[in-house]
Amino acid sequence: MKNLTLINDDCLRALKNIPDNSVDLIVTDPPYFQVKKDAWDNQWPNVEAFLSWLDDVNTELWRVLKPSGTLYLFCGSKLASDTELLIRQRFNVLSHIVWAKPNGPWRRMHKEDLRTFFPSTERIIMCEHYGSEGYAKGASSYHKKCTSLKQEVFAPLINYFKQAKETAGITSKQINAATGTQMASHWFSASQWKLPNEAQYRALQALFKSVLTPLTQSYSQLEKQRIELGTQYGELVKSHDELKAEYARLRRPFTVTKEVPYTDVWTFAPVQYYPGKHPCEKPAALLEHVINSSSRENEVVLDCFMGSGSTGRASLKLNRQFIGIEMDSAIFKQAESFISR
Known part of the structure; x- marks a missing residue:
C-alpha cells in the first residue's frame, strides 16, 4: 500500500x-x-x-x-x-x-x-x-535566516553607529540617559537594529560631540540611506519567497x-x-x-x-x-x- x-x-x-x-x-x-x-x-x-x-x-x-x-x-x-x-x-x-x-x-x-x-x-x-x-x-530557522539577511543589508548603517560608539567610549547607560529611552542596544548593535528618529539622533549628536567624537552624517542622509536599503531588503525578501517557504517548513x-x-x-x-x-x-x-x-x-x-x-x-x-x-x-x-x- x-x-x-x-x-x-x-x-x-x-x-x-x-x-x-x-x-x-x-x-x-x-x-x-x-x-x-x-x-x-x-x-x-x-x-x-x-x-x-x-x-x-x-x-x-x-x-x-x-x-x-x-x-x-x-x-x-x-x-x-x-x-x-x-x-x-x-x-x-x-x-x-x-x-x-x-x-x-x-x-x-x-x-x-x-x-x-x-x-x-x-x-x-x-x-x-x-x-x-x-x-x-x-x-537554520526561518527567523534566523531573515535576521541574517536584514543584518547583511543594513550593515553600512549598523557599522556606522557601532563604530562611533566604540570610538567614543560612550556607554549604553549614557546613551539611554541622553535620549530618555532604553534603545541603546537596538541602535548600536546588530541585534534587532533600528534607526533612531530625528529628535533622538539630534540628542545622540549632542552627546557624541561632547566627547569630541561627533556623529558626522546628517539625519536626512541616514534616513535616505535607510529607505534605499529598506527597499533593497524588501526586494530581496520578495525575490526569496520560495526560500522563505523552505525556511518556514523548518x-x-x-x-x-x-x-x-x-x-x-x-x-x-x-x-x-x-x-x-x-x-x-x-x-x-x-x-x-x-x-x-x-x-x-x-x-x-x-x-x-x-x-x-x-x-x-x-x-x-x-x-x-x-x-x-x-x-x-x-x-x-x-x-x-x-x-x-
Whole structure:
C-alpha cells in the first residue's frame, strides 16, 4: 500500500535501519512496565533496567526525528515522572499531557478495598529537539535566516553607529540617559537594529560631540540611506519567497483551534472492548488530534510500538506516510489487516 511501511521486528533493531532526520512525527506507546499482565510488559527485572532500555529507544528516536519534528510518547501514571526526566536528557519537553479517561474499570471496583487512589489517567509526553526552532542538529530557522539577511543589508548603517560608539567610549547607560529611552542596544548593535528618529539622533549628536567624537552624517542622509536599503531588503525578501517557504517548513508544525483540545488535559473516551482488541489500543479521535496538530499532509509518522495499528490507520486517513514497527508476529498480522481494510 502506498505511503505505508510495516516492519515485524524488534523496535531497536528496526529503528537502526531508519535514516537520520527522516521522520516528522513520532507517536508511540511503549510498554509501561508491570501495568499489564502480558509478557511484553514484564520483560525487565526492575525499574532501572526498564528505564535503561527506554533510554536506548529514546536515543534512536532522537536520531531519526527531524530537527522540526515532534515526539508524543505515552506512559503510565506510575512512572510518568521518571519517564519525563529520562526524556529531558535528550528532548525539550513541551507538554506533559494528562489523558483523563471519562470511564473505565474503576467504576466496577469495590472502593473500600483501595489502598491508594486508582490510576484513571495516562500521560503523554510531548517534546521536540532542544533548540528546534532551527538551531537543533545543525538546521537554520526561518527567523534566523531573515535576521541574517536584514543584518547583511543594513550593515553600512549598523557599522556606522557601532563604530562611533566604540570610538567614543560612550556607554549604553549614557546613551539611554541622553535620549530618555532604553534603545541603546537596538541602535548600536546588530541585534534587532533600528534607526533612531530625528529628535533622538539630534540628542545622540549632542552627546557624541561632547566627547569630541561627533556623529558626522546628517539625519536626512541616514534616513535616505535607510529607505534605499529598506527597499533593497524588501526586494530581496520578495525575490526569496520560495526560500522563505523552505525556511518556514523548518519550524515545528503545531496547529489547534477552539474546536479541539488545546489544553494539556484531554478527555477522549477509551476504546470499548471488542473481541481481539489490543489491551493498549488508543482512540482514533485522540490519535487524529495529535497527527493534525503536529504534522502536515504527506509527512512521515512513526510508531515503533505499533500494537493494534490505530496510529497507522489514522495517519493514512489524514494523508500522511506511516512507518509502523511491531515485534509480536500475531499482533503484527492483526495490525496489518486493521490498517489495510
